[in-house]
Amino acid sequence: MPDSHLPPVEELLSAAVTALGGSERAGQIQMVQAVQRAIDTEEHVAVQAGTGTGKSLAYLVPSIRHAMGTDSPVVVSTATIALQRQLVDRDLPRLAETLAKELPHEPSFAILKGRRNYLCRYKATAGWPEEDEQDQLFDPRDVSATGRMVQRIQEWAEETETGDRDELVPGVSEQAWRQFSVSAQECLGAQRCPSGAECFAEMARARAGEVDVVVTNHALLAIDAMGEIPVLPEHEVVVVDEAHELVDRVTSVVTAELSEASVSLAVRRVARLIDQPVSDQLMEAGEDLKALLAAAPAGRIDELPEVLGLTLALVRDSAARCVTAMGPRGADKDDPERAGQRKAAFNALDEVHDTAVRMLEAYGHAGEEDRAEVVWLEDGTDRRPPVLRVAPLNVGGMLRDKLFGERTVVLTSATLALGGTFDGMARQWGLTDDKGWNGLDVGSPFDHPRAGILYVAKHLPQPGRDGLPQQYLDEITELIEAAGGRTLGLFSSMRAAKAATEALRERLDVPLLCQGDDSTMLLVKQFAESEPTCLFGTLSLWQGVDVPGPSLRLVIIDRVPFPRPDDPLTSARQRHVQARGGNGFMTVAATHAALLLAQGTGRLLRSMDDKGVVAVLDPRLATARYSGFLLGSLPPFWRTTDPAVPRAALKRLSGLS
Known part of the structure; x- marks a missing residue:
């Protein structure tokens, strides 16, 4: 329906508040108008709204109106599972029922998570290539706590309609769940996977493409914005709730790590697919890295020590030789088991190779002001060996180009105006005065x-x-x-x-x-x-x-x-x-x-x-x-x-x- 034929956003908010037994608040009306104005003008807006303002309604109402007028979903991103569940289980169902009388049809919504959160039917039916003994953290047949969790997942897999891990109550450990899920990098793809036609992750994405509001999290939002392959349906408007957490969540997504464990995993996955002398070179590079990290002090590494540079280069080059030895990436399309093994190997090798490259490229800048990334060594524990990490010093540029450059963004939280101004948060997001954004503090109903x-x-x-x-x-x-x-x-x-x-x-x-x-x-x-x-x-x-x-x-x-x-x-x-x-x-x-x-x-x-x-x-x-x-x-x-x-x-x- 054309936007001009839809009720004004203030009218929709009033109907929703009345039906839900609440009372309109000045801050909520201010916010709903600001969000609608941002959507109309395609300018970003940051809204600070204190507890009790009713900010969920204030951004959901104009979001639903926009989706109805354009037939394009609005993505709502949150930082916490608690708020996702509140939106999907409480706020959106009540609001959809209320606005059904005011709009052409009852608003629809769906939650979309990362692929790891959905059960993989192919892996659950034992079609997935088995990991070797070092990857197998337990024997599923063993009558242990983890073994019982595995058995419960297997029983649940026969009856679940969504495959969503959150349906499992009580929850299960990461050890157990890992036996039934795959990452986006490991996934064979719906076209090549024998279970692709009934894939839970693909069904969730398909549902998300047909609704008015898609609820997701900051990590998946970042992956969608930064990655080459979209994981969210096409959209023009994003609402970032709990926006004070956005920079930290995006930083986590783009932080990479390298350790003897990650190199060993790559070796194990590729060893069965290429000649041993080639994989042995990567294994030896991993052992050199292990010895070096065990002896090095934890902390930030401002200048690249020669021995670390040589070791990282050895890891990089050994991983590259393994990738070359693997042959074309698209091989074995007709053999799902073999294709799964190759996909897992390529994924592990790419991660090792690209992280080593990134760490080496973090050095060699002219001065401190030109540094783009920081590398540091994190101490090991009883359960985990030392690990090298690399992270960007600033994600504002990525956000400016990849998130704010492509769509209209509404950012909201109870805490955005630090020191009485939005400037600090805007700098972190990469928003500048010439980027087209506004800041608004609608206050709080509390005295x-x-x-x-x-x-x-x-x-x-x-x-x-x-x-x-x-x-x-x-x-x-x-x-x-x-x-x-x-x-x-x-x-x-x-x-x-x-x-x-x-x-x-x-x-x-x-x-x-x-x-x-x-x-x-x-x-x-x-x-x-x-x-x-x-x-x-x-x-x-x-x-x-x-x-x-x-x-x-x-x-x-x-x-x-x-x-x-x-x-x-x-x-x-x-x-x-x-x-x-x-x-x-x-x-x-x-x-x-x-x-x-x-x-x-x-x-x-x-x-x-x-x-x-x-x-x-x-x-x-x-x-x-x-x-x-x-x-x-x-x-x-x-x-x-x-x-x-x-x-x-x-x-x-x-x-x-």
Whole structure:
């Protein structure tokens, strides 16, 4: 239907809000108009919308309207499985039913994930070439936990209609699932695979091509944008929810690694297909790499040591000779088993070869300002040998060319305007003033100054490297006692979270949970259901906890969450900005800290009736030269540095005063 014949977006939003029993909010109306304007003008827009704004409706309504008017799906990308499930299981079904009366037909939607998330029928029916003994991590016939999972997958494979791994409840381990799934690189292709006509991944993609809204994740969005073969249906508009996570997720997708294990896998897969002397050369190169990495110190590698350069070149050249020995890539089309073996071998060889090339090309630049990528060595563990990694210093250029250059993008999150401006996030995304984009903060329905206090413990010493000072433990104890429990403790490291838990369990008479005691999901559920309970943890709790109501009255943050000084990627990015004349600390470290602080403080108010205190124990938030930038990134709580104020407020809220 032509766009002019469809109801205005405000009318559709009003109908949806009324039908769903809600009430329109000024920020939601602002946002829905901004998204519609971006679609109409083909200009990108970044919208900061606080918790409670109703941002899902605000972008879904104009997205559905656009899909109806153009017969082209809108892609909605999220960072977390939780939000994907919320959209597909709750928001979209209710909205589709509501808007069916206002639109030509009931809006349709589908979720699309990476191929690894779908069961491979060919592999499940044992048609896939068996891995050799070193790849076989267990015997499926063995009556063990993993063996039982394999048996459960086999039974489920007979009845599932989607092949989606998330249907398996309870879930299964990666070990077990790997026996039934293939990556995009390993896949034979629907035309060549004996099970191609009934492939779950292909059916999911076909469904996605016929609906109005396709829900996916940032990783698949990046693969679609950066790759040569599209994995998403053709689309003109993308909505990136949880957009503050986009850069990290894209960076993960384009980060590559090289280790003795990855070389050994390539050797095992190719050894059965080519002459042994050729594969032996790659095996020897892998052994040289193993010995070198075992002896080298972990950390960033700024200059290429001669011995590492020679070893990487040996790996590269040996892998290239194996590829040549394999012959044409399209051979054995009529023999699926042989074709599967060759595809798996080519995939492993390409990964080893291309990563070695990329690492060698990371060096040889004229100056620090010309460096494009960083290489570092990550220490091994009991379960994993040392590994070399390579990552880009900046993904903004890729995003500008591959994502923003091809379509209209709507970016939204509760935390985008850092230091009161969108400029920092825009730089990371590769958006510049001449690129055609707008930023809009639609605020929050919460009355932050009345509902919450931001307390900065200015009187405490600066945090050190030797764990939590005694004064911090005393402060935490007094605050939790005033709140009667009901506390979420967000710590900068797991070590700090565990140390605080151990020390305070002896001093407090309220239940105290620590991340790692059980699955994070179960711990959060237990915390939400028991008012006096406290929950301590680290990174995933800063962004992943939604506990409205009286179970959460106090959020404690132990320190400003700067990245670790020895983190190879962030330290390299900081130095790179500095070399180009920018402020590396503010652009990288302070922006990282501001984003996490905003996410952490955002845990406090999750519903209109919530009240409480955010207590930051790190005095630098009040005294450091960068404190204004950090404070400008946070919700506008009423602020104090007087320790008596938050304690009195918490006692009133908990009925202890």
